Amino acid sequence: MINSSWRAPKGDVPVLISEDIVISQPAKILNFLRKQKYNADYELSAKQGADTLAYIALLEEKLFPALLHTFWVEAENYCSVTKPWFASRIAFPLSLYLPGKMSREALNRILLTRGGPPLYSLTEVEAQIYRDAKECLNLLSKRLGTTQFFFGDTPTTLDAFVFGFLAPIYKVCFPRVQLQEHLKQLPNLCRFCDDILTCYFRLTVSGHSPGGQDMADANLQKLTQLVNKESNLIEKMDDNLRKSPQHPPRKLTMLKLAAGGEESPLNRLSP
Structure with a gap:
């Protein structure tokens, strides 16, 4: 995978x-x-199977645009969290290019799918997608009710989809958190996320129990600060290079990725 x-x-x-x-x-x-x-859906009835497809379509149409906007379009969230977070996981030099590309693609997708009459400005589009997202969260909360999972005591495909959409909203610490604030007003959805995190994600990446989450969060914060400093340094170096006399730029002719899924170096640069 x-x-x-x-x-x-x-x-x-x-x-x-x-x-x-x-x-x-x-x-x-x-x-x-x-x-x-x-x-995961062997024990579902035909009606429950149809409900699964309907709710997945609802998530894609109503919640996903707001999730894209929160991560990739909202400037403060993107600059302080999303960009350094993703850049730290991408091999250089792609880490300098791909986050910006993904941000532009997210904005284009939102405008193509949700823009147009009667929403003529980006501000109007943003307001509408967040209204739709909050309505979607309300519907999910009503459907879940007091049960542990959406179809009883056993998780199904729908639970996996819903968790995949809700967990980033619930757990990521953004400067702008209007969707997170609304989610936290729906205690059964928060409990749903907490239960899945406890049952199926007991160990963090470092192998520690949930008790070590504070340490993991502190390490992530330090990493984010480090990446931000490196990004600022690269921008300053780039500005200095543009202002100084220099030879004609070297042309990138080949970029090879090493086999085996490892982060690969830039194998060859030629003029």
Whole structure:
């Protein structure tokens, strides 16, 4: 499974590679896994299966645009959290280019899918997508009710989809948090996220128990600050180079990625 956009063949993640088969997009990956007899929905009725598809479509239409905007378009969130966070996980020099590209693609997607009459300005589009997102959260909260998962005591595909949308909103510390504030007013959805994190994500990346979360958060904050400083230094160096006399720029002719999924160096630069 590839979850880094710079490693994916077309830049879309997640990507599942099984032997010679390359599958992207969550829905296609789930269909492939079902054919391999991996299915979390065996015990659902036909009506519950239809409800699953309906709610997934609701998430994609109503909540996803606001999630894109929160991470990639809202300037303060993007500059202080999203950009340094993603750049720290991408190999140089792609780390200088890909976050900006992903931000532009997110804005274009929002404008193409949600712009147009009667929403003529970006401000109007933003207001509408956040209204839709809050309405979607309210519907999810009402559907979940007091049950542990959406269809009882066992998680299904819908629970995985909902958690994938809610967890980033719930856990990431952004400067601008209007969607997070609304989510925290819905205690059953917050409890839903906490239960899944406790049951299925007990260990952090460093292998510590949830008790070490404060340390992990502190390390992430230090890493973010370091990446921000490095980014500022690179920008200053770039400005100095533009202002100083210099030889004609060298042309990049080949960029090869090493096999094995490792972060690859720039193998060859030639004039």
